[in-house]
Amino acid sequence: MQELLGILGSFVLFLGTLFLLLGGLGLFRMPDTFTRIQAGTKATTLGTLLTLVGAALIMPAWAIKLFLILVFVMFTNPLSSQYLARAAHRAGIKFRAHTDHLAEDGEDLA
Amino acid sequence: MVDLFLVLSGITVALAFGLALYRFVAGPLAVDRVVAFDTLTIISVTGIVLVALAANRIVYLDVALVYALLSFLGVIVAARYLEGGE
Amino acid sequence: MNMLLIPMALVLAVAMIGSAALALFTSTRITAVLASGLVSLFASVLFLLLAAPDVAMTEAAIGSGLTTFLFVFVLSRIRRESDQ
Numbered sequence: 001m002q003e004l005l006g007i008l009g010s011f012v013l014f015l016g017t018l019f020l021l022l023g024g025l026g027l028f029r030m031p032d033t034f035t036r037i038q039a040g041t042k043a044t045t046l047g048t049l050l051t052l053v054g055a056a057l058i059m060p061a062w063a064i065k066l067f068l069i070l071v072f073v074m075f076t077n078p079l080s081s082q083y084l085a086r087a088a089h090r091a092g093i094k095f096r097a098h099t100d101h102l103a104e105d106g107e108d109l110a
Numbered sequence: 111m112v113d114l115f116l117v118l119s120g121i122t123v124a125l126a127f128g129l130a131l132y133r134f135v136a137g138p139l140a141v142d143r144v145v146a147f148d149t150l151t152i153i154s155v156t157g158i159v160l161v162a163l164a165a166n167r168i169v170y171l172d173v174a175l176v177y178a179l180l181s182f183l184g185v186i187v188a189a190r191y192l193e194g195g196e
Numbered sequence: 197m198n199m200l201l202i203p204m205a206l207v208l209a210v211a212m213i214g215s216a217a218l219a220l221f222t223s224t225r226i227t228a229v230l231a232s233g234l235v236s237l238f239a240s241v242l243f244l245l246l247a248a249p250d251v252a253m254t255e256a257a258i259g260s261g262l263t264t265f266l267f268v269f270v271l272s273r274i275r276r277e278s279d280q
Contacts (some may be wrong), residue, residue, distance in 0.1 A: 010115035017122040020153055024126035027149055028134045033141050036133070040149040051119075051156045055163055058112060065171045066159075069178055073155070076182035080148060080189070087189040088141045120200045124207050131211055134234070135218055140226050147230050154241055157204070161244055164200050169249045173240065176253050180261030184233060187268045191226060 009057025016050030019043055033093050034085060048073050050066035116164055123160065127153050144188045151181035205245050212238045225271060233264035 026039025052070045056063045130153060134146035155174045162170035212235055221230035234260030243252035 006112050010112045010119075014115050014119050014122070017119040017126070017156065020156060020175055021122050021126040021129075023149065023176060024153070025127035027146060027151050028129040030131045033145075036142060037145050040133075040145045041152075044149055047185065048152050048156050048182070053158060055159050058163060062168055062171065065175070068175050069155070069159075069171065071137045072175065072178040073152070076178065077148075077152065080185040083186055084141065084144060084148070092142065093139065093141060101185040117200055120204060124204065127207065127211070131214070134231075134238070135214065140224060145205055145226050148236060150234065151237065154237060157241060157258065158244060161201070161241075165247070167249075170244055173249055173252045173256055175243055176256045176261075177237075180257060183261060184264040185267070187265050187272075188230065191268050191272045 005057050005060065009054045011054070012053030012057060013051055016047045016052075016054055017048030019050060023047060032095060033088050033096060037081060037085050037088065041077055041084075045073065045077045048077075111187070116160060120157075120160055120164075121159055124154060140192055144185060144192065147188075148181065148185050151177060151185075201243050201245055205242060208242050208245070212242070226268070229264060229267040230269070232267075233260050236260045236263070 020043070023039055023041075023043030026043060027036055030036045030039050049070055052066045052073075056066045126141055127150070130146050130149045134150065137143045138145055155177050158170060158174040158177070162168065162174075215231045215234040216240070219228045219235065222228050222231065236255055238256035240252045240260060243249075243255055
């Protein structure tokens with residue numbers, strides 16, 4: 001049983017680090033600040049969560065502390081992503097695409 | 111089996127780390143650098159969890175907990191600075 | 197275990213040197229502050245690799261968290277007072 005959980009956990013861990021690599025690749029390749037914010041925070045959040053779940057499967061005794069880290073990452077990282085995107089929009093950074101629905105709706109909704 | 115996957119995960123994390131570090135060094139705008147800083151912190155949290163698994167010590171996870179809290183503060187303050195407001 | 201830890205320490209050392217050079221030679225203030233925060237972040241992971249978790253926690257809290265926070269706070273404060 002423990003062996004099986006360890007193998008499953010190492011697969012989940014590797015999948016999480018693969019998502020981290022995809023986030024880093026997006027950060028490297030994306031043409032625009034907003035798409036970079038998207039790639040650099042969304043994909044890495046999922047990757048970190050999968051890594052923590054995999055570590056909890058490998059070491060079931062560590063599950064409580066890993067769950068605490070998971071809750072912190074899950075609350076803070078999307079929040080900082082949203083805050084950064086709003087700051088970039090207010091600083092007047094242009095989109096590469098030509099549609100800007102946020103500016104059309106008015107700044108007070110941001 | 112678990113050790114092999116730990117080494118593979120370490121290589122993958124190092125690749126992601128290098129790509130995010132490139133964006134930090136080369137990023138044309140300050141916002142790009144803040145995003146790269148955030149991403150590097152998250153990747154470091156994952157690296158700390160990997161080190162804790164490899165060394166088999168639970169104490170190391172406390173450092174990851176401190177990181178997950180403090181990087182958030184730094185990014186929020188930097189974003190407020192970039193926003194140009196108070 | 198050494199197969200994982202020694203290459204990680206090498207990568208971290210190179211990244212520390214690179215971000216310290218960036219903090220010295222960049223022209224914008226916020227980039228210099230973030231790069232110096234990054235140096236202490238990598239130093240803290242390096243302390244963890246050298247099996248000193250308490251030193252790593254102090255470095256993470258003071259060097260990477262509090263110093264970056266204080267620098268950016270003071271920068272925005274200086275800018276606001278020079279605007280008036």
